Amino acid sequence: MYHSQLAMGAVMADADGWQLPVQYGDAVQEAAYLRETVGVSDVSPLxxxxxxxxxxxxxxxxxxxxxxxxxxxxxxxxxxxxxxxxxxxxxxxxxxxxxxxxxxxxxxxxxxxxxxxxxxxxxxxxxxSGLCAVSLVGPATHDLLSRITELDASPAALPDLSCVQSRFSDVQGLLVRRDVNGIPIYHLYASREFGEYLWEALIDSAKEVGGGPAGTDALLGLRERD
The missing domain is CATH 3.30.70.1400 (Aminomethyltransferase beta-barrel domains)
Incomplete structure (x- = not known):
């Protein structure tokens, strides 16, 4: 996912040997994605x-x-x-x-x-090191997921503290939900070889519902309220 993130203007920082986007140039907008629509974040070092x-x-x-x-x-x-x-x-x-x-x-x-x-x-x-991980955060997360999977990821079908294995943009993965302060948060795990493809598919789908990429600065701001 690294090269795709750089192409989007990501400012990188080291995280336990991984390079993670701190922000993409507008931290205020990225925080707004998380609160109002949906933000997509690389959390692979977890x-x-x-x-x-x-x-x-x-x-x-x-x-x-x-x-x-x-x-x-x-x-x-x-x-x-x-x-x-x-x-x-x-x-x-x-x-x-x-x-x-x-x-x-x-x-x-x-x-x-x-x-x-x-x-x-x-x-x-x-x-x-074998799995990439992407965090999907915000009230429009379900709208994003409906574009990349046939899985029913509605709040009723996939409540907080639940998980399911399925296909996402034709990639086999694991979806784990753990909300923070009432904000829906899903972590999607897949084999790292599909990382770049999956990242770009998620970003495209996020843009369709008014969201976009969010760096670690925006995520930390959300977590500090947990």
Whole structure:
């Protein structure tokens, strides 16, 4: 996604070895997208740990106690005990498969913690570098999603703290919803090889509903109110 973002005028900054857009030249407009229509943001540095095995829920419960209560399609949230804090999410993809989502730079610690817990039939793999991640934020997010997927992503079908695997602009991906201050927020994860294509498809769809790209400055402003 990097070269497409540069072509859009992105000002970049380092985030744990990744280059992320801080802004695209108009931070006020980008913040307005998030509040009023929809903003599209690159959040690929967020940590991603795949946990598989018959005891996957027990393994994930080392970090998020409620993981053992999760059903397929649900998301659990907990504060991180790692240095730096932040939130951890666990998305239940199947009875024996979870994706644990961590703040930037914490995936390795999360994976090691799971692997060093009491022996269980589960395996944790840090897949951060293999998946791109794009955040879709704002009240018009559903309108954007309706343009790129046949999935019913309405608030009733995909409420806060839920997840679903489907195709988005013909790319297989995982959609995770976690709202902030009543503002709909979806994170879309897909194989990094489709990153540039998916980014451009999302930006085109966002523009159709009055939205556009938003950098990390605008996102941080939203998060500070969380």
């Amino acid at each position: 940590g991603k740990v795949r946990v598989v095995g018959a005891d996957a829920s027990q393994a994930v419960a080392v970090l998020l106690a409620k993981a053992t209560e999760q059903t397929v399609g649900t998301v659990s949230e907990a504060g991180s005990a790692f240095e730096g804090g932040g939130k951890l999410l666990s998305a239940c993809l199947a009875p024996d498969e979870f994706l644990v989502l961590t703040p930037t730079g914490m995936a390795s610690s999360a994976s090691n913690t799971i692997q060093s817990s009491d022996p269980v039939c589960a395996h944790a793999v840090d897949v951060t």
